[in-house]
Amino acid sequence: xxxxxxxxxxxxxxxxxxxxxxKKIVFGGEDVLPFHLFEGNVPNxxxxxxxxxxxxxxxxxxxxxxxxxxxxxxxxxxxxxCQDKLNAKAIAxxxxxxxxxxxxxxxxxxxxxxxxxxxxxxIPLIILGSNHVEKDAAILLAAAEAAKDKNCFLGKAQEExxxxxxxxxxxxxxxxxxxxxxxxxxxxxxxxxxxxxxFEKENLVTDPMCSGLGYGxxxxxxxxxxxxxxxxxxNDATMQMPMLADVGMNAWKAKEAIATEAELxxxxxxxxxxxxxxxxxxxxxxxxxxxxxxxxxxxxxxAVEKFIDELM
Amino acid sequence: MLIIGEKLSIIAKRVxxxxxxxxxxxxQEIAVRQWKEGSGMIDANIGPAEDGGEKxxxxxVTTIQEVVPLPVCLDTTNVKAIEAGLKVHNGEWGRPLINxxxxxxxxxxxxxxxxxxxxxxxxxxxGKGGLPADAEERAGIASEIMARAMEYGMPVEDLxxxxxxxxxxxxxxxxxxxxxxxxxFQELNDPPxxxxxGLSNISNGMPKPLRHxxxxxxxTLLYYEGLTAAIADAAEVNETVKTVDVIMGRILYAHSYxxx
Numbered sequence: 001x002x003x004x005x006x007x008x009x010x011x012x013x014x015x016x017x018x019x020x021x022x023k024k025i026v027f028g029g030e031d032v033l034p035f036h037l038f039e040g041n042v043p044n045x046x047x048x049x050x051x052x053x054x055x056x057x058x059x060x061x062x063x064x065x066x067x068x069x070x071x072x073x074x075x076x077x078x079x080x081x082c083q084d085k086l087n088a089k090a091i092a093x094x095x096x097x098x099x100x101x102x103x104x105x106x107x108x109x110x111x112x113x114x115x116x117x118x119x120x121x122x123i124p125l126i127i128l129g130s131n132h133v134e135k136d137a138a139i140l141l142a143a144a145e146a147a148k149d150k151n152c153f154l155g156k157a158q159e160e161x162x163x164x165x166x167x168x169x170x171x172x173x174x175x176x177x178x179x180x181x182x183x184x185x186x187x188x189x190x191x192x193x194x195x196x197x198x199f200e201k202e203n204l205v206t207d208p209m210c211s212g213l214g215y216g217x218x219x220x221x222x223x224x225x226x227x228x229x230x231x232x233x234x235n236d237a238t239m240q241m242p243m244l245a246d247v248g249m250n251a252w253k254a255k256e257a258i259a260t261e262a263e264l265x266x267x268x269x270x271x272x273x274x275x276x277x278x279x280x281x282x283x284x285x286x287x288x289x290x291x292x293x294x295x296x297x298x299x300x301x302x303a304v305e306k307f308i309d310e311l312m
Numbered sequence: 313m314l315i316i317g318e319k320l321s322i323i324a325k326r327v328x329x330x331x332x333x334x335x336x337x338x339x340q341e342i343a344v345r346q347w348k349e350g351s352g353m354i355d356a357n358i359g360p361a362e363d364g365g366e367k368x369x370x371x372x373v374t375t376i377q378e379v380v381p382l383p384v385c386l387d388t389t390n391v392k393a394i395e396a397g398l399k400v401h402n403g404e405w406g407r408p409l410i411n412x413x414x415x416x417x418x419x420x421x422x423x424x425x426x427x428x429x430x431x432x433x434x435x436x437x438x439g440k441g442g443l444p445a446d447a448e449e450r451a452g453i454a455s456e457i458m459a460r461a462m463e464y465g466m467p468v469e470d471l472x473x474x475x476x477x478x479x480x481x482x483x484x485x486x487x488x489x490x491x492x493x494x495x496x497f498q499e500l501n502d503p504p505x506x507x508x509x510g511l512s513n514i515s516n517g518m519p520k521p522l523r524h525x526x527x528x529x530x531x532t533l534l535y536y537e538g539l540t541a542a543i544a545d546a547a548e549v550n551e552t553v554k555t556v557d558v559i560m561g562r563i564l565y566a567h568s569y570x571x572x
Contacts, residue, residue, distance in 0.1 A: 184564065185564065185565050185566050185567075186566075188564055188565075188566035189566040189567045189568060191566075192566055192568040192571070192572065193568065196568070196571070226564075230564045234562065234563065234564065236563070236564055238564075238566070238572065239564060
């Protein structure tokens, strides 16, 4: 008798979510583990968004900084470059310049940047604060108003500031990214608190907090995997949101993405090594279940898209 | 855990009066409350109902299902009343459950009715000769009920075995035997047999302030052993069920788990 591979099917399903107006992105919607197309429905591919900033990326390592050297002085030029030259499917605008320890830009500055970028692109926008919980509440509120009805993602709402940010999303008809600190129970709790405010759970994306290869990737992987299993096997509606992996900022923090050939002789050519570091971090987290990834290097994005092509 | 809302019982004065007057108001109010509180099925206990049982059960089933999208547990010894209730039962939200048959030949006709209407059935593990002494005796009776059900053409998956919870205040030694029975019953079949208890019977005769404590702790132990369903007050046992679900890893913990 021929061998028949066992098929695992589940009661639960990940919510499908979209962003954008003209050129939409759609992800989530699967009722099986990542890429298990042979067991059920995987209606959408994971989506990669290109990361840009409101201020020049002075703190980015040289290898990635030089890719955007000509365009990164201005977020609008940068966004258009990603859309037109790199064929980006989405842009993730990080308002890092609003951080009090950086340029401490104001909510008005942030709102203007958001407006300008939105006016310049036709692909969906993900608007991110600087991860400073107090400042983000004010910044993201202003950013939300600037992005009203544009079907953007706004984030990241955390335990300390979710009320303001979720309310801003609801008032301006946007979608929300909720981030908790690498803990599945806290992640569930935050989703519950946000939905108890009247926020639609179908408009939420979960960020269980990303870490780069070699710097805690295994923790993120494990939390994502368990969130997805709770969504599918326990049909837990508070855990069925698609998941975000904020890959670029973490991968490019790794020593391996920065150290020169002289400093790390066994690591090979720096540029290839750094790109591989970002690509491997991203592919690992897609296998763990993330459907939306924020990345930096075009070559790493290419590698990830090729990986998705091969698996889907 | 399936909670079968216990509040629509002829034993309760308000319910009895409403039933006597065919007054839908209180019946529907209690049914809706139990549904909102988390019951997955509503028990309609009309007692032995020797006179007018058919009309009464028919009225109860339709009255409940007019306002609550749940199946009904038809609770009476009157076979004709059960059949009348099954005829009008709306299966859209699940199959009805009959409470109950036992190993007493007088209760076998209920099996015929259950098969005819494809209803699920509670098998109370008592025989004609009085109450069972221990878990082994209950399991013996359970096997006989299962064999009888198969004779009538009923899948044992449709049978819920009830070990018969007795009063703590009068028969303390029986409580542990009930817990053991729930475990033993499951071993009588693969997949495991379904089990059910009339939970609050344990605290009958106890001072009222103590009753909920006894009910909840017994349920914790029974649920740990694999109990499928309980005829109980959902508002009273919700916390217990959710907390055991979390402890057993069936639900992912979050600080707000009780609110979900």
